[in-house]
Amino acid sequence: MVNRKELDPEKSPSAAFGQRLRELRDERGWTQDELAERIGCSGTHISAIETGRRPPTRRFAQGADRAFGTGDRLVRQCRAARHTSLLEGFPEYVTHEARAAEIRLYEVGVIPGILQTPGYASALTARSVERGAITPEQGEERNSLPATRQAALDRDPLPLVFVVLDESCLRRPVGGPAVMDEQLASLTKFAAQPNTLLQVAPFDLGDRRPLSLPLYVLTMSNRSLISYAESAHRGQLEQETASVVPLLTAYHQLQAESLSQAESVAMINRLRKGTP
Structure with missing residues (x-):
């Protein structure tokens, strides 16, 4: 057929x-x-x-x-x-992400899964299970997903990956000092890759910040656009170009207002040393 x-x-x-x-x-x-x-x-x-x-x-x-x-x-x-811990639309988003030519992520409060170390992901999941927000079985699903997404990035040709992290992602302690240090070190390694760009949106952007909620935008090999946005309890996958373009524009505006990659890595290194 x-x-x-x-x-x-x-x-x-x-x-x-x-x-x-x-x-x-x-x-x-x-x-x-x-x-x-x-x-x-x-x-x-x-x-x-x-x-x-x-x-x-x-x-x-x-x-x-x-x-x-x-x-x-x-x-x-x-x-x-x-019986899943993933919001509606996200499993489908992940299948598109694994084939995208360009990946753009903006995250608030937590390191995005595609960049999480195993220790960081496990610490987040353990707390969710303790609170009763998810079951242990759902926790296993969450723990396995970051590695699956990260493995999908290792393909030919390499996708371009652009990440903007709200400063809260870096300052929210997860899993203790050792876990956070490993996670922050992993971010600096990510920034050093030839196909990546890492930026931090600092707190002092204030009302100049064009996005307030997490947003993921994909550019596929045929140049079509897909976006995924979520709130606390809902996820929304959008594949209509006319609806995605304004979100992509807001993302580019956020990049322009954020710290450069060099400044962002310097901030991460200062946090690793325990300095403001």
Whole structure:
């Protein structure tokens, strides 16, 4: 079949659900539109579920179980697919990030996962588990993600990676002095790479700061744009160029107002030495 996307059920619980949905549909010889008619949705929705771009809802899984005659098998698998610590849209963002030609990140309060050391990531996760915000199983998912994202950067050609960190990312202590020192040292190594740029947005930017929430913007090899933005409880993936361009403009304005890479690395080194 032309343009039939290969699925990787190991990527995430949602991807595993999508793979199983496609298998059941193929066994019956149904098209996506034919399954959609039986469930009461659109063929586009079926495609998004099968490829993992959209997590299944319980209502969808119930309809699929009725259509396939599979009891509550898909409902149970749906429960696992939605039992995740990642915000909606982020798993799909990560799949695009692994193929992007240019990656632009702005983060507030925490080092972004793509730059986290194992010790830093584990310390953050441990606190979330202690608070009951996530389960130990979800903690394992969080801990494994930074390494997966970092490994995806080691490809040919190397992607360009631009990072702006709010000063709070550097000054928020995580995991104790040794963990923070290792994390800050890792940032200086990142800044020394030929395909990277690291900048700090200092506190004294004040109201000149054009962004107040984390933002990730990707430029794909065909020059199309994708953005991902999140608040405390929601994530939003955007692929319409007209909607992403204003965000990219704000990112460039933030870069212009932020410290240079040399100044940023100097700030990091001062923090490592315990000086203001």
